[in-house]
Amino acid sequence: MYGQIVRDGLVNVTGIEDLGLTSPVLQRTSDAFFKEISPFLLHFGMFVPTIIGQCTPEQQAKWLPLAMDLKIIGTYAQTELGHGTFIRGLETTATYDASTEQFILKTPKLSSYKWWAGGLGKTANHCIVLAQLYTKGVCHGPHPFIVQIRDTETHMPLPGIKVGEIGPKLGFNTADNGFLGFEDFRIPRENLMMKNAQVTKDGTYVKVARHGKLTYGTMVFVRVMLVSDMAYCLAKAVTIAVRYSAVRRQSQPKPDQPEPQVLDYLTQQHKLFICISTAHAMKLTSTWLWNTFTGVLADMRDGNTDTLPELHALSSCLKAISTSDTSALIEQCRFACGGHGYMYSSNLPALYSFATATRTYEGDYTVLLLQTARFLVKSWEQMDEGKPLTPTLAYLEQSRNGSQVSWDDSPEGIVRGFDAVAAGRIGACVKSIRKHINNGMDYEDAWQMTTVQLVGAAEAHCRAVICRVYRDETARLTAGCSPGVKAVLDQLSTLYLLYWALERTGDLLRFSSLSERDIENLQARYEALLLKIRPNAVGLVDAFDFRDEVLMSTLGSYDGRVYERLMEEALKTPLNREPVSDSFHKYIKPMMQGKL
Numbered sequence: 001m002y003g004q005i006v007r008d009g010l011v012n013v014t015g016i017e018d019l020g021l022t023s024p025v026l027q028r029t030s031d032a033f034f035k036e037i038s039p040f041l042l043h044f045g046m047f048v049p050t051i052i053g054q055c056t057p058e059q060q061a062k063w064l065p066l067a068m069d070l071k072i073i074g075t076y077a078q079t080e081l082g083h084g085t086f087i088r089g090l091e092t093t094a095t096y097d098a099s100t101e102q103f104i105l106k107t108p109k110l111s112s113y114k115w116w117a118g119g120l121g122k123t124a125n126h127c128i129v130l131a132q133l134y135t136k137g138v139c140h141g142p143h144p145f146i147v148q149i150r151d152t153e154t155h156m157p158l159p160g161i162k163v164g165e166i167g168p169k170l171g172f173n174t175a176d177n178g179f180l181g182f183e184d185f186r187i188p189r190e191n192l193m194m195k196n197a198q199v200t201k202d203g204t205y206v207k208v209a210r211h212g213k214l215t216y217g218t219m220v221f222v223r224v225m226l227v228s229d230m231a232y233c234l235a236k237a238v239t240i241a242v243r244y245s246a247v248r249r250q251s252q253p254k255p256d257q258p259e260p261q262v263l264d265y266l267t268q269q270h271k272l273f274i275c276i277s278t279a280h281a282m283k284l285t286s287t288w289l290w291n292t293f294t295g296v297l298a299d300m301r302d303g304n305t306d307t308l309p310e311l312h313a314l315s316s317c318l319k320a321i322s323t324s325d326t327s328a329l330i331e332q333c334r335f336a337c338g339g340h341g342y343m344y345s346s347n348l349p350a351l352y353s354f355a356t357a358t359r360t361y362e363g364d365y366t367v368l369l370l371q372t373a374r375f376l377v378k379s380w381e382q383m384d385e386g387k388p389l390t391p392t393l394a395y396l397e398q399s400r401n402g403s404q405v406s407w408d409d410s411p412e413g414i415v416r417g418f419d420a421v422a423a424g425r426i427g428a429c430v431k432s433i434r435k436h437i438n439n440g441m442d443y444e445d446a447w448q449m450t451t452v453q454l455v456g457a458a459e460a461h462c463r464a465v466i467c468r469v470y471r472d473e474t475a476r477l478t479a480g481c482s483p484g485v486k487a488v489l490d491q492l493s494t495l496y497l498l499y500w501a502l503e504r505t506g507d508l509l510r511f512s513s514l515s516e517r518d519i520e521n522l523q524a525r526y527e528a529l530l531l532k533i534r535p536n537a538v539g540l541v542d543a544f545d546f547r548d549e550v551l552m553s554t555l556g557s558y559d560g561r562v563y564e565r566l567m568e569e570a571l572k573t574p575l576n577r578e579p580v581s582d583s584f585h586k587y588i589k590p591m592m593q594g595k596l
Ligand SMILES: CC(C)(COP(=O)(O)OP(=O)(O)OC[C@H]1O[C@@H](n2cnc3c(N)ncnc32)[C@H](O)[C@@H]1OP(=O)(O)O)[C@@H](O)C(=O)NCCC(=O)NCCSC(=O)CCCC(=O)O
Pocket: 041, 042, 045, 076, 078, 079, 084, 085, 086, 087, 088, 118, 213, 214, 216, 217, 219, 220, 308, 309, 312, 361, 362, 363, 364, 367, 371, 374, 375, 378
């Protein structure tokens, strides 16, 4: 299995590199090679971006050509057995020895071992290591180092390196995630990635960057990319589920009528059409987030880090919500396909195992929403002090006078409703924190006692951002489209708003003048809209334009020959090579004869 995947991975990467094609093509073709993950994912996904983001121009000149030509194969080793979220708690140390101008790397305890890095087990011969930097007896916190871990000729681990694969997982079983330990392992001073901080030959620590968290820059980049990856992953899953639902006929709601396509059931439309909408919502939001990200990078190149906090807050909540929604909706696609959705050959299990991992890696869901909440509470307090709000928080102003927003069930009115919910929930958090402090708690405990509400407030803020961006971008991008295309895409964005309004009626009742009658109207509009979308459902997923080789699904192939493909795959399984398994003769027959 591993050997096959490495071969396919290299064919995929070198093939695309030779064709000089860009990463979207890489993304859309690599799936034709793997149902799961390439062992080279981290090389291009994090190792190369970290060299670009954390190295000086001189260091880039040395390492980038080697990495791009695959003369070295890298990964990103930050997480340890004992720490993943709390980076400042990482235990691996890099202590500077001025007498030899080297750093000495150590993993002092078992919990200090690097754990999880993709490709680390058997594939990578270099990696980015996050380690606590010590020089002249002072710890300067986690810093990135480039470390060669294997001999580039023999691939043997270098002396002082303990490295291996971490074993089977829920998914990602072709990603070759590994562990890594250091025993007084020495690297040259120049292997500290010195764009944001430097150590001179005599061991003097020099801070270059103004913002203390630029070391975390690769994670922001990957979080931004993950939102787009999720749109792509969900689009594949819903293509499979909708096509299968158009082929599958089941039950007889009306006597002497043929069994209907299961796609004609309203409950099936309720399960699946939100998946189509959400794939569009996340794709448009990811493009908007990418433009925000490149804008912040440009500011930072000019030495201005003022827009970085909002980018961190946005990338944190959008990564958390996009991965969480995608995991849940891919599982919903599987549920919608009955037993055949549980077949590995449907490709829904592999899509789910990928999506559910993304909810954890690159920053756990809860932890990242709390990062966003930290920014929201700070913004509220700045608003109280009369300071200006950042663009994505302009809606907070409407909450200053505390008046309840009047409910308006137009799409734009629903977007304003979600703004009111976010503003209301953030305000409730601020009130809770202040109440706990007034009752004698310190700020940290008051914050902890409010974290359940803070996660909810961050989710509400994120939902409001997605709703607004999805609605605005749909209007902007369809302005020149035919009335038919415009109408269908407008239906999808309206469906997203109605779906989430119905999911959040409690919040809307609390923070707007929504009434019971309004809810009845919302429900009726939602159901009518499902029926309107039904005739275009297959066309909408065909428009995602996935080739069968990329979908890799017995249920989702374009020709709809589901049963033939299921049987073809079944007959390929090893157990079907012989009519009688040798386990019958070894175990079952003796048991039947009372000889076991
Ligand atoms: C949770 C935090 C942010 C907490 O860190 P901390 O030092 O305690 O920070 P704090 O006190 O909460 O905040 C201090 C301050 O730092 C800011 N900050 C924090 N992170 C960032 C950032 N990325 N960019 C820009 N700013 C950042 C925060 O907003 C705070 O700002 P403030 O003090 O409020 O002005 C951090 O530990 C973290 O990011 N943890 C998540 C770890 C993570 O994402 N690991 C990923 C490993 S790589 C991986 O999983 C690869 C998978 C890929 C694959 O396999 O495909």
